[in-house]
Amino acid sequence: MASELTLSVNGAKHQVSVAPETPLLFVLRNELKVTSPHLGCGMAQCGACAVLLDGEEVRTCITPVSFAVGKQVTTIEGLPAVWAEKKGLNAADAAKTLHPIQQAWIDEQVPQCGYCQSGMMIAAAQLLAKNPNPTVAQIKDAFTNTPPSPHLCRCGTYAAIIDAVQRAAQAMKA
Amino acid sequence: MTVKTQTRNDSLVAMTVTRRGFVKMGGALFVSLYIPGTFTAKAAESQASLDPTLLASWLEIRSDNTMVVRTGRTETGTGMSAYYAQAIAEELEVRPETISLILGDTDRTPDGGFSAGFLTGMSNVRKVAAYTRQALLGLAATHLGVPVSGLSVTDGLVSGGGQSISYGKLVERQQLDLRIPVEGKQAKPDPNGWVGMTSLDGFTVTGDPPMKPVSEFKVIGKSYAVPSIADKVRGQTQWSCDVALPGMLHARMVRPATLGSTLVSIGDVDKKQFPTAEVVKKGNLVAVVSPNEWEAISAARALATGTKWTDWAGLPGSENLTKALRDYDWGAPAESKGKADEVNAALASASKTISATYEQPYVRHAPIGPFVAVADVRSDGSTTVWTHSAQSQGLRARIAFVLGVPVEKVVVRWLEYSGQYGRTTLGGDGAEGDAVILSQLTGKPVRVQWTMQEDMAWSTVSPGWVADLKAAMDANGHLTAVHSASYSPHMFDPRPLGALLAGMPCSTSKPGNWIATEWHYEKIQRLEEVYGMPNLAADSASGGLRGNIMRTPGQRQQNFALEGLINEAAAAAKADPVQFRIDHTTDQRLIDILNATAKAAGWEKRPSPHRGARKTGSSAVNGRGVCIMVRSNAYWVGIAEVAVTPARAAVQVTKFTIGAECGKVINPRQLDRCMKSGVVMGLSEALKEEVTFDKEKVTSTNWSRYKILTMGEMPEIKVVQISRDDKGFGGGSEAANAIVPPAVAAAIFDATGVQPRRIPLTPAYVTRLLKG
Helix, strand or coil, X not given: CCEEEEEEECCEEEEEXXXXXXXXXXXXXXXXXXXXXXXXXXXXXXXXXXXXXXXXXXXXXXXXXHHHCCCEEECXXXXXXXXXXXXXXXXXXXXXXXXXXXXXXXXXCCCCCCCCHHHHHHHHHHHHHHCCCCXXXXXXXXXXXCCCCCCCCCCCCHHHHHHHHHHHHHHHHC | CCEECCCCCCHHHHCCCCEECCCCCCCCCCCCCCCCCCCCCCCCCCCCCCCCCEHHHHEEECCCCCEEEEECCCCCCCCHHHHHHHHHHHHHCCCHHHEEEEECXXXXXXXXXXXXXXXXXXXXXXXXXXXXXXXXXXXXXXHHCCCHHHCEEECCEEEECCEEEEHHHHCCCCEECCECCEEECCCCECCCCHHHECCCCCEEECCCCCCCCHHHCCCCCCCCCCCCHHHHHHCCCCEHHHCCCCCCEEEEEECCCCCCCCEEECCCCCCCCCCCCEEEEECCEEEEEECCHHHHHHHHHHHHHHCEECCCCCCCCHHHHHHHHHHCCCCCCCEEEECHHHHHHXXXXXXXXXXEEEEECCECCCCCCCCEEEEEECCCCCEEEEECCCCHHHHHHHHHHHHCCCHHHEEEEECECCCCCCCCCCCCCCCHHHHHHHHHHHCCCEEEECCHHHHHHHCCEECCEEEEEEEEECCCCCEEEEEEEEEEECCCCCCCHHHHHHCCCCCCCCCCCCCCCCCXXXXXXXXXXXXXXXXXXXXXXXXXXXECCCCCCCHHHHHHHHHHHHHHHHHHCCCCHHHHHHHCCCCHHHHHHHHHHHHHCCCXXXXXXXXXXXXXXXXXXXXXXXXXXXXXXXXXXXXXXEEEEXXXXXXXXXXXXXXXXXXXXXXXXXXXXXXHHHHHHHHHHHHCCCCCECCCCECCCCCCXXXXXXXXXXXXXXXXXECCCCCCECCCCCHHHHHXXXXXXXXHHHHHCCCCCECCCCHHHHHHHHHC
16 A cells, blocks of 8 residues: 655655655656656666665665655766765755766766666765775676675676766866 | 868769659658657558658758768667768768657658568668769759769768758758658568568668768778667666556466367456456466556466466477477478588598587577567557567567458557667567557557566577587598588468467468588688578477577577587697688688787697697696687687686687688677677587477576576687778678687687587586586
8 A cells, every 4th residue: 555755866855755665776767757767677686776875875676765765866967966965065066966886987987788787876976975096806706796786787898887987086086 | 180072983873863852751751759758649641651762761951960860770789879870871971960860650751671680780870871972962062053073071061162051951841752762561461471471671772872981981890889788777767667658457377287288278367466457368368457467467477376377288398409400301302502512422431420419409589678568459450469479570460360351450559679680680589469469359559578588488598409410521630521511390380479478360481491610721621501490399389498589690500509519520630720710711801800819819829639638637637729600791719718627518609719811890889789789699508508408398497596697707818800991881780699619619628628519518517528
C-alpha cells in the first residue's frame, strides 16, 4: 500500500505516494523524472543505478525508497549544484558550471553508449571525496572492489574513465 | 579558413538547381528536433517515408546558417554521429557544431540501412553535402554576379567579387529543388529474402559529385566531440527507457520455464494486493501490465510462481556443445572460397603438415541495459514504436510483418540506449515484439522492460563453433596452403521473441554461414569452407537458442582459428611470428602496420615459445603474442603480453598494444577510444565469456555467471594509429575486439609452449591445457 513519503533529491524536497518497499530507482525515474540512474541488473551487480545517499554510493535498484527518507539523494543532475555550493558560486555562475567530474567526462569523451556512465560518475564522486589524488591502481581498485560489486562497462570505456578521474582530480584541486 | 573552388568541377550540379517555395514534407519544412521531456502520443500521423530523392529529406539549411541533417543510420556509441557531421562539414565548409542530426526515425529520415554499414552511411551524407554545395554555389554565383569559379566559402559564408552571403541567407524562405540520385530499396518483409527482408541496406546516394580531395581536409582528421556526449554526462539525454506516454502501461514478461516449454495454466494475480495489475496472454506470451512499474514487477513475480509450463529438455548442455556440433550431419558447405585443387595438392606434397581444431562456446552481447521498448498500436493498425534498435527500417518491416499490416502503417522512432554490439543490426530481437503485441491486446501504449536475467536467458546469442584446420609447409618452413572448415549454428535469426511466443508471423532467414575473413596472405593458397545449421533446439516453442551476429561477426570466430594456425606454423618453422606474417604477404599496408605496432610494443624478433617457457611452477612466466586482421578496409595488429602462473593456471594480460591503419583517420581521439574499448571487450571474450546452458535453459543469467572484464583486470593499453591519405576510409570502430583473443592465445603459447585452441582462457581450461 502506498505511503506518503518526503524525499530530498538534488537539494529539492518532494512528496511521493508510493509503496515504501519500492526500489528508489523506480521512484526517481517514474515519479520524480530524475532519469540518470539506469536500470541494469536489478540486483546490485553492475552500478548503472548508483546515486549518492548522504554522500555514500548506493544501488537504487535494491534500495527501498523508505531507506532514503531523511537523507540527501544526489544524482548526476545534482552534481553541478554540489560543486557550485562548494566553490561558493553565485546563481548565474552556478547555472553555467558543471561539476569537474562531468567536465572531465566530456573533455575525455568517456561515454560510448553511456548507459553505465551516470553510475561511473557517481563512483568517481565518492572516490574523489575520499581520495582527492588517486593513482591509477587506486582508481582501478575503487571501481572494481568497492562493495557491492564492480562498476561494469560493456563498451569497455575503463581507460577513458581512468583518464577522466585523474583529470577531474586535478581540476578539483585547482 | 577559405577554400577556393577552382580545383573542382563546378558545373555538374549547379545548372540543375531551381528555386521554389516551401514544400510541405512530413508536416513542416523545418522539422523540429526532438524536444526533451515530451513524446508525441502518436508519431504515426504521417507515416509516409521521406522521398530519398529530395534534398530536403536529407538536409535543411536554416536562415541562421545552421543545418539539420537526417540519416536513418544510428549512433551505436562509437562516435559515428561525429563522423557524419565532420564529413558534411568538410564538404560544405561549415563547422561541425552547426549541424544537428536526426538519426534513425523511419518517418523523419530517408535512408535506413545498417548501423554497421558506417562507411556507406558516411558516403551518403558526404555526397548529399557535396551536391548541396554545388547547388549553393550556383545560387551564390547568380546572387553575387560572380562566376562559380570566383567564389570561396568560409564557415558557411560564400564570398566573391568583394561581397559575401551566407548559405542561410541564400536559401531563406526558399528550398533548393535539388534531386539526390539514389539506388536501393526500402526494407520490406520477404520470407524468402536474406534475414527475411527485401533489403537491409537502405538507399545509397549515387553519382560522383565533386568532393574535396583528402589533401584539403580541414575537419576530417580532427578530434571533434561526439554530439551526444555532453547531454549524457549532464543527465539530459532522453533514452529509449525514458519514454512515457499518457495512459501508458508498464509491462513485465513472465517467460516459459524452459526454452521449449509451452503454457499449461496461468497463475492468479491477487487484486487486493495488486489492484491495477492485469494479466495479458497470447499463446505462450504472458505478461502483467500496470500503470505502476513496481506493481507490474511485483505482480509478475507473483504470477510466475503460480504459472505452469510443460517440461522440456531439448538442449545438449553447454559442456556438450562441441560434441553436439560434431554429431550434426553438416552436408555441403554453405560457402567456399579458394582453390581446392591447389590446396589439396599442396597438402599432399607438403614437407610438414599441421592439423588443429579450434572452438568457442556461445557468447552474448550482454549490454548493461536490458531490452526495453514502447509501442502504441492503434485500432486502425497504425503503430509507433520507440526503440534503440540499430536498424529502424528493418525493425519497422519486421514489426509490420508480425502485425500483418503494410510497412507504411508503422513508424519506428530511435533513441539512445545501452549498446547493442550487433544484436539489433538485423532489425530484430528485443522487446519491440512484446510491446506491439501487448499494446494491440490492451489498446493502450505499453512499455516493456526486460530484466537482466530475462535478457541473458532469452535474447539472441553469438553461436559457438568448431573449426578444423590443416596447413602445408614446404622444406624451407614456408606455409604453402591452408584449409579451414568452420561449423556453426545459425547466426542470422533476429526474430522478435514476443512474436515467436505469441505464435505470430515472424519473417526470418534460412540457416547458413559465410566466410568473413579477408585473405591477406597472398603467398599462401587457401581453401576456406563454412558450414551452417539451424539454431540449437530450433523446433522448440521459442525458436531455440536464437543465433545472431555480434561485434565483428564471423571474423571474430574465423580469424581466431586462422591466426592461431599461423602462429602454430610460425613456431613449427622456428620463425619470428611477426616476420613469418610479413614473409607470407605482399600487402604493404599490412606490413607497415605490423612493423609500426611491433616497434611500439618493443617486439624483439625471435621464435615462440621463448627459451624459458614452462607448463609448471608457482611463479609467473611471461610471454608475448601477435595477430593480425583485415576488415572493411582496415588493417589491425594486436600484440599481447601475458604473465602465466602455471600452478594456478592463472593468465594475467599485462599489456596490450593495438595498431590500426584504416585509411584516412576521421577522428583520432574517437578512434583511440574505440580501439582501447575494443581491446577491453576482446580481453573479456578471450578470458571470461561463456554462455552456459543445461538441457532446459540458459544458466548464465547474471553478472556473476556471465562474467565480463572489470576495470581492475584491464592492462596497460597502447595504441598505434596510421592515417593514410590514399586509401579512402576504413571501418575503425568495430573490429578491435577480434584481434585480442588470437594475440592472447599466442602469448600463452610463447609463455608455456602450449597453444590454446579454445576461448575463454579460464583457469579450468588453462589447467586442462597445461596438463594435456
